[in-house]
Amino acid sequence: MSARANALNSLAFARSRAAAYAWDVTNALSYLVVDDDPDVLKAAVMALGAPQICVDSLPTTAGLEGRAANCDAVLLDMNFAVGARDGAEGFDALTRLRAADPALSVVLMTTFGGVALAVEALKRGAVDFVLKPWRNEALAQTMKAAADMTAERRAGMPLNLDALERRAIERALALHDGNVSRAAAVLGLTRPALYRRMERHGL
Numbered sequence: 001m002s003a004r005a006n007a008l009n010s011l012a013f014a015r016s017r018a019a020a021y022a023w024d025v026t027n028a029l030s031y032l033v034v035d036d037d038p039d040v041l042k043a044a045v046m047a048l049g050a051p052q053i054c055v056d057s058l059p060t061t062a063g064l065e066g067r068a069a070n071c072d073a074v075l076l077d078m079n080f081a082v083g084a085r086d087g088a089e090g091f092d093a094l095t096r097l098r099a100a101d102p103a104l105s106v107v108l109m110t111t112f113g114g115v116a117l118a119v120e121a122l123k124r125g126a127v128d129f130v131l132k133p134w135r136n137e138a139l140a141q142t143m144k145a146a147a148d149m150t151a152e153r154r155a156g157m158p159l160n161l162d163a164l165e166r167r168a169i170e171r172a173l174a175l176h177d178g179n180v181s182r183a184a185a186v187l188g189l190t191r192p193a194l195y196r197r198m199e200r201h202g203l
Helices: 003-026 038-048 064-068 088-100 112-123 136-155 161-175 180-187 191-200
Strands: 029-034 053-058 073-077 105-110 128-131
Touching: 029 038, 029 064, 029 136, 038 053, 038 073, 038 136, 053 064, 064 088, 073 088, 073 136, 088 105, 088 112, 105 112, 105 136, 112 128, 128 136, 161 180, 161 191, 180 191
Parallel strands: 029 053, 029 073, 073 105, 105 128
Antiparallel strands: none
């Protein structure tokens, strides 16, 4: 077999392996909770945390798009400034998320008096909303449904193997708290191979 044929076979194998391990790792769900209230963040993380579910939290919308890039669903508060009730920051964050990743499902959090804002957010692309205080079981079901919707949307998009590989690596690292050795084992790679891929993807 020629060197070119060997190279093509190696590339094809690498791509099929990337898709395979991405499927295994991305079976784990990843949520991002965004709220300026630390008690709300803590309660949401506890309510949503479960085996094979990674829950990240963010107290501000700054850098939101980057943190949400590889999530399956985002739980987003409507107001962040003290005394704010118009949902302006929530709407702005929703718009940014929709622009960055149209497939990503966003669930809004609001108080009872903010239902009108939540309904407006649905019109702007949010998939659902929850009222504070929530029931943990209902919140978990809502986020799982949102994650399923994200998966359906992404399945209908053209396959980007580089993005798939990057997402798989990020998920593996998140699942193992940044431990490269464990992440490499899950992905079926050696540590040096994983480091090379991390460097290529800017991780």
